[in-house]
Amino acid sequence: MSSKHTLDCSNLLCPMPVIRTQNALKELNEGDTLEVICTDPGTLSDIPTWCRINQQEVLSTEEVDNQIIFYIKKTAN
Amino acid sequence: MTQANSIQTSNNAPQKKRKAVALISGGLDSLLAAKVIQEQGIHVEGINFYTGFCVEGHTHAIRKKDKDKQKRNNALWVAEQLGIKLHIIDISEEYKDIVLNPKHGYGANLNPCLDCKIFMVNQAQAWAWAEENGFDFIITGEVIGQRPKSQRKETMPIIARESGAEDRLLRPLCAKNLMPTLPEREGWVDREQLYDFSGRSRKPQFELAKKFGFDDFAQPAGGCCFLTDANYSAKLADLWEARGERRYELDDIMLLKVGRHIRPKPNFKLIVSREEGENNFLKGYKKQFTSIHTVSHGGPLTLLDGSFDKEDIKLAAQIVARYSGGKSADAVTVQIENFNGTSYVMDVPPMPAHEVKEEWHV
Numbered sequence: 001m002s003s004k005h006t007l008d009c010s011n012l013l014c015p016m017p018v019i020r021t022q023n024a025l026k027e028l029n030e031g032d033t034l035e036v037i038c039t040d041p042g043t044l045s046d047i048p049t050w051c052r053i054n055q056q057e058v059l060s061t062e063e064v065d066n067q068i069i070f071y072i073k074k075t076a077n
Numbered sequence: 078m079t080q081a082n083s084i085q086t087s088n089n090a091p092q093k094k095r096k097a098v099a100l101i102s103g104g105l106d107s108l109l110a111a112k113v114i115q116e117q118g119i120h121v122e123g124i125n126f127y128t129g130f131c132v133e134g135h136t137h138a139i140r141k142k143d144k145d146k147q148k149r150n151n152a153l154w155v156a157e158q159l160g161i162k163l164h165i166i167d168i169s170e171e172y173k174d175i176v177l178n179p180k181h182g183y184g185a186n187l188n189p190c191l192d193c194k195i196f197m198v199n200q201a202q203a204w205a206w207a208e209e210n211g212f213d214f215i216i217t218g219e220v221i222g223q224r225p226k227s228q229r230k231e232t233m234p235i236i237a238r239e240s241g242a243e244d245r246l247l248r249p250l251c252a253k254n255l256m257p258t259l260p261e262r263e264g265w266v267d268r269e270q271l272y273d274f275s276g277r278s279r280k281p282q283f284e285l286a287k288k289f290g291f292d293d294f295a296q297p298a299g300g301c302c303f304l305t306d307a308n309y310s311a312k313l314a315d316l317w318e319a320r321g322e323r324r325y326e327l328d329d330i331m332l333l334k335v336g337r338h339i340r341p342k343p344n345f346k347l348i349v350s351r352e353e354g355e356n357n358f359l360k361g362y363k364k365q366f367t368s369i370h371t372v373s374h375g376g377p378l379t380l381l382d383g384s385f386d387k388e389d390i391k392l393a394a395q396i397v398a399r400y401s402g403g404k405s406a407d408a409v410t411v412q413i414e415n416f417n418g419t420s421y422v423m424d425v426p427p428m429p430a431h432e433v434k435e436e437w438h439v
Contacts, residue, residue: 011361014150015125015127015150015153016127016167018150018153018165019127019165019167022164022165042150045149045150046149046150046153049149049150049153049154049156049157050163050165053156053160053161053162054162054163
């Protein structure tokens, strides 16, 4: 059964949000969703790139105020 | 064994598809090194190490003046160009010992390049994941003579030996200038398709990039590490001198990248933001530092680092006022906020520009 998880990367700068996302996804099961909250604008490029090259799926990206929120589905190990 | 994991040899016996871990910095050399090996049918995955001193990322993420610059992590970009997985590893804590106690000494600044390379290769080899997944060898983008300290012909064997990688460390761009490594001797890699680059000129790399069709790549001046930067190294040396000991936390080295650093007295310094982006970044440290901001006029947020008394705070407030919109006013009201949240205000005359001594600027 898939589950939802949240990772707060507020105030972290490149590449820490990517590292935290990478490490958090390692702990999840295939099908789980990870919500990642970021404030570094660099993540708009970095997190989707990391997901593409590591075969993870970005379901959606939201920008609210100064926050960028990614919803990532773990699709592979 | 699946077909994807094997290749056929001339006698039709299946041969294991070899796997290499490439140290990806985000620069051109490591991009090319990985590509050269990929071209030989080797499965390549990348590792990128985060030391805390990486040039890319932080500054352009903070400063408004760099807002229009493309914000990308070059190591990730390289991996995507190569179509390989990239594993970014935070080694900032373990890396402290390399910066503080480099066995082979520093380069022109506080850059411990040789120890750094040994450490990274060793980490790559020791990385449990790499071993578990049956990686056969390590690739780096080193070129003999490219860097004065770490990339000399004499130091190449030192890196191989002290890292523990021995002859499983392959430098595809200069391999022909070195003894054949295990991947070459075993025939996993065709030595004839490797290169013999040497020296500081990067022309051969640019030509190889053109051959592979890469025309957009990072060319960081002085490498991709802040420790090769003279100004940054001076700030780090100043920090150690002021503290009377050589140590740092990750926040310390982040803050060395931000703002004006002004040390009017040995016991404390000011970190004065230069613009809105830095202001916002420094706000995140208000619970760790005493901070000063101007109330009567627009002005920068400033953190005070060190130990200081009331007179020191007054001096700091005058300096802050000098960088505010009230620098020509008779008095500027500033608010001093302690890291525990208590605060008070004071009126100070802005320090005249000529009294902010040049030698105070770290």
